[in-house]
Amino acid sequence: MCRIALSLCAMGAASLGIAAPAASESAKGDADRPNVLLIVADDLGYSDLGAFGGEIPTPNLDQLANQGMLLTNHYVTPTCSPTRAALMAGTDNHLAGLGTMGEYLPQAPKLQGKPGYEGYLNDRVYWLPEVMRDAGYHTYMAGKWHLGTKPEQWPVARGFEHSFALINGGGSHFAPVPGKPIFADRAQYVEDDQRTELPTDFYSSKSYTDKLIQYVKQNHGDGKPFFAWAAYTAPHWPLHAPDEDIQKFKGQYAAGYEAIRAARLERLKSLGLMDEDAQPNLGLPKSKDYPSWDMLTPEEQANEARRMEVYAAMVHNMDRHVGRLIQTLKDLGEYDNTLVIFMSDNGAEATDSFFPPNENTDNSVENIGRRLSNVGYGARWAEVSATPFRLFKGYTAEGGISSPAFVRLPGQNGSTERINVPTHVTDIAPTILDFAGIRLPEGNKYNGRAVSPMSGVTLAPVLKGDASTEQLANRVLVGELFGGRYVRDGKWKLVSVMVPFAKNEWELYDLEQDRSESHNVAAEHPEIVMQMVRLWDQYVVQNGVVFAPNERMPDVRRGAKSEIKLPGAKAH
Known part of the structure; x- marks a missing residue:
């Protein structure tokens, strides 16, 4: 087994045969440096985009993917804020302050006060926007932040020159209805350093795009490149979309979960993203809590189909606004000088309804997707979005941590290429810095504060065709959240997903x-399990992982050291 333990050893870009990105000091002049557009969808499943086998029309994202390179084994964390912390810091979420989500710290007293469990993007890591700004980039973001609620933790305090941000983890995609507040309206928005109210015509994907276009245009022509983060909240619950988008999908999901999932798998095979003999995970066992389509009444089927229609409408709508962003770059003459990176923050969300209803909530079938509705689409549709993988957001199974992702290089207009070896969210920041010619200072100090080194690696040599994927293929990736954990080493994945209906012992899969x-x-490979458990235990120590009971994952009851119960293997 290879010992290229990137997450464990903070291995840098030099491992791929190039200099690590070392100031922010720029090795290029402004005219030579590309703009960077980072697009992140919220709770988008692996097979939701057309380029990844989905039936939802996403022509703009598909075109970007088809001109660029698909990252078919791109890993993120199981939920949103830990992924965003790793994305902005280029290092493990436990070092960046999101060892668990801030919302769940009150439920986990043993994590409170522990380094790396602050519940916000802490000051002991690099902040990508700060580094970019200090190196002469304009830095903009619009959309979901979810990395700290206090003013000193807002985007403007972490290096964004201009930002229009949803501070919380979720909220209504529409502006509140006057006089009829619902729980989802409690979301906080800020623009730069000021709290702000939403305009009456607010819709998340449209309004975030409007702001980002405004920011990009206002400084265009001054000779400085930009780093722009489009942090969409689609298709995160509550499911909301304009009526005209919902109408496009009426009747398209009446065939039910199993039929849509089977069709997606066939498209994944036809695209070459899955082998011809690939079989999907069978999913959650059928029960009254997790019924199959044929167990539902006609009324329940209509309700379920409507939810997926709205979900599809949200994805389709987001794609249209991505198209507006791209057209703006073309109109400004910047498209062919822009690095575009797309990913989802985690797998699909299995929530049926998260916010509690009140007297103003209207979750009737006819109103699902409109103002005052407040629903998700549930576990069975989340399994469809995760096709062909197991489980979904919140878990370290492939359905929770595999993200649809791609990169389009500046000026790249060729046919789709694929990087089929493992890549990781922590690679994004080093990759961006490499393309921008920005070198981090030596000594792990930045602007007077001690920081953890970026543990991700630059993908630039591979993306440019200057290096092979061999070392990435043999890298070790390790992660943990809510007690769920995994180790990926080459083709092997050791995982404990921490679900209520499983034994939650270590499982081993040949991916x-x-x-x-x-x-x-x-059971067939106890020696491999033991070797990979040792990698897990190293990760625990080196990243300050703390195991503790968490009310959201009630079966998390173990200490950091692993228990193995396999024939021929001693408990560890």
Whole structure:
């Protein structure tokens, strides 16, 4: 087994045969430096985009993907704010302050006060926008922040020159209805350093795009490149979309979960993203809580189909506004000088309804997706979005941590290429810095504060065709959230997903043969399990992972050291 333990050893870009990005000091002049557009969807499943086998029309994102390179094994954390922390810091979420989500710290007293569990993007890591700004870039963001609620933790305090941000983890995609507040209206918005109210015509994807276009245009022509983060909240709950978008999908999901999932798998195969003999994970066992389509009444089927229609409308709508962003870059003459990176922050969300209803909530079938509605689309549709993987957001199974992702290089207009080896969210910041010619200072200090080194690696040499993917193929990736954990080493994945209906012991999967995690081979390979557990234990120590009971994952009851119960293997 290879010992290129990137997450464990803070291995830098030099591992791929180039200099690590070392100031922010720029090795290029402004005219030579590309703009960077980072697009992040919220709770988008692996197979939701057309480029990844989905039936939802996403022509703008598909065109970007088809001109660029698909990252078919791109890993993120199981939920949103830990991924965003790793994205902005280029290092493990436990070092960046989001060892758990801030919302769940009150439920986990043993995590409170522990380094790396502050519940916000802490000051012991690099902040990508700050580094970019200090190196002469304009820095803009619009959309979901979720990395700290206090003014000293807002985007403007972390290096964004201009920002229009949803501070919380979620909220209504529409402006509040006057006199009829619902729980989802409690979201906080800020612009730069001021709290702000939403305009009456607010819709998340449109309004975030409007702001980002405004920011990009206002400084265009001054000779400085920009870093812009489009942090969309679609398709995160509550499911909301304009009526004209919802109408486009009427009747398209009446066939039900199983039929839509099967069709997606066939498209994944036809695209070459899955082997011809690939089988999907069978999903959650059928029960009254997790019924199959044929167990539902006609009324329940209509309700479920409507939810997926709205979800599809949200994805389609987001894609249209991405198209507006791209057209703006073309109109400004900047498109072919812009690095575009797209990813989702985690797998699909299995929530049926998160915010509690009140007297103003209207979740009737006819109103789902409109103002005052407040629903998600549930576990079965989340399994569809995760096709062909196991589980969804919140879990370290492939369905929770595999993100649809792609990169389009400046000026790249060729046919789709693919990077099929593992990449990771922590690679994004080093990759951006490399393309921008920005070198981080030596000594792990930045602007007077001690910082953890970026543990991700630059993908630039591979993306440019200057390096092979061999070292990425053999890298070790390790992660943890809510007690769920995984180790990926080459083709092997060791995982404990921490779900109420499982034993939550270590499981081992050969992802080359079984990426759907359907055949646990831990009993056949106890020696590999033991080797990978040692990697896990190193990760715990080096990243300050603390195990503690968490009310959201009630089965998390173990200490940091692993218990293995396999034939021929001693408990560890």
